[in-house]
Amino acid sequence: MIYSEEVLQKTLNLGKKYLHEGAVADYIPELAKVDANKIAISVIENDELHSVGDSKVKFSIQSVVKVILYSIAMDNYSVDELKKYVGVKPSAKAFNSVIELELSDKSIPVNPFINAGAIVIVAILYNIYKGETFDIILKKARAFLGDDVDYSREIAESEKESSFTNRTLIYLMLSRGIIPNDIQVEEVLDTYFKACSILVNTENLAHMSYVLSNNGKNLKGEEIITERESRILRSLMATCGTYDYSGDFAIRVGLPAKSGVGGGIVTASNKNTGLAVYSPRLDSHGNSYCGVRMLEFLSKELNLYIY
Numbered sequence: 001m002i003y004s005e006e007v008l009q010k011t012l013n014l015g016k017k018y019l020h021e022g023a024v025a026d027y028i029p030e031l032a033k034v035d036a037n038k039i040a041i042s043v044i045e046n047d048e049l050h051s052v053g054d055s056k057v058k059f060s061i062q063s064v065v066k067v068i069l070y071s072i073a074m075d076n077y078s079v080d081e082l083k084k085y086v087g088v089k090p091s092a093k094a095f096n097s098v099i100e101l102e103l104s105d106k107s108i109p110v111n112p113f114i115n116a117g118a119i120v121i122v123a124i125l126y127n128i129y130k131g132e133t134f135d136i137i138l139k140k141a142r143a144f145l146g147d148d149v150d151y152s153r154e155i156a157e158s159e160k161e162s163s164f165t166n167r168t169l170i171y172l173m174l175s176r177g178i179i180p181n182d183i184q185v186e187e188v189l190d191t192y193f194k195a196c197s198i199l200v201n202t203e204n205l206a207h208m209s210y211v212l213s214n215n216g217k218n219l220k221g222e223e224i225i226t227e228r229e230s231r232i233l234r235s236l237m238a239t240c241g242t243y244d245y246s247g248d249f250a251i252r253v254g255l256p257a258k259s260g261v262g263g264g265i266v267t268a269s270n271k272n273t274g275l276a277v278y279s280p281r282l283d284s285h286g287n288s289y290c291g292v293r294m295l296e297f298l299s300k301e302l303n304l305y306i307y
């Protein structure tokens with residue numbers, strides 16, 4: 001067993017030293033209300049879940065859900081088909097950058113893990129599933145994360161009320177024909193906000209990490225996504241998962257990962273283990289400040305690098 005109680009505790013203590021660094025996301029008012037001092041690590045090893053810290057505390061999944069959204073898109077279309085609407089290139093600007101969208105080739109979002117890209121994916125899903133789109137997303141989210149997950153109505157509403165930048169992104173894509181202009185804009189945005197508002201804890205994210213790391217199968221051996229989908233998602237997480245910090249993250253942590261502005265980070269490896277961290281204060285890229293430091297420490301201690 002590599003993730004001993006001692007090493008997890010040591011990592012958590014190291015993380016706690018950085019608790020005052022960074023800032024919680026406050027551009028979504030409801031997110032500013034979280035307790036900024038929460039911190040947790042959950043791992044799955046030898047089919048068992050181990051946690052230290054506040055691993056029962058729920059927070060919104062935010063961008064981590066974009067991995068799940070893209071997996072549903074891949075159930076319906078090939079990556080090449082999807083590339084007509086969203087690319088697979090790393091982003092060079094912030095997760096909600098308007099200028100990056102404006103400057104990208106034909107205004108196609110560079111990847112599905114930034115806001116513009118995920119909004120296009122939701123529009124594609126909405127075209128297929130219409131009014132049932134969020135139910136399909138929640139069902140898939142439960143398969144990755146655990147049967148008990150639900151979304152926060154308060155956070156979804158708060159996102160809707162403060163969604164000026166996301167509205168700019170969707171209207172820019174409508175004007176450029178990336179999203180067909182007969183789409184129900186409000187429905188697509190509401191679905192995206194609800195998806196970002198799904199509540200999880202690090203235990204849920206460790207299960208998701210396990211599925212991604214175990215070629216698509218959960219702890220019970222059930223296939224949640226195909227092996228090919230899991231490989232594609234890991235590749236995208238490696239290149240795009242921590243926004244414009246992905247290159248640094250690859251060097252410092254050495255694992256594919258996806259972060260969200262709620263403060264969670266889910267990792268993936270090529271072993272059948274799971275690893276996720278949480279702490280809500282973010283660095284200037286939108287990644288959990290303590291979370292990145294804890295992962296960096298763990299990788300060094302346990303030689304988790306896969307590159």
Ligand code: GLU
Binds near residue numbers: 061064096
């Ligand atoms: N719901 C957030 C937004 O639309 C997601 C951002 C993130 O986690 O990167 O801004």
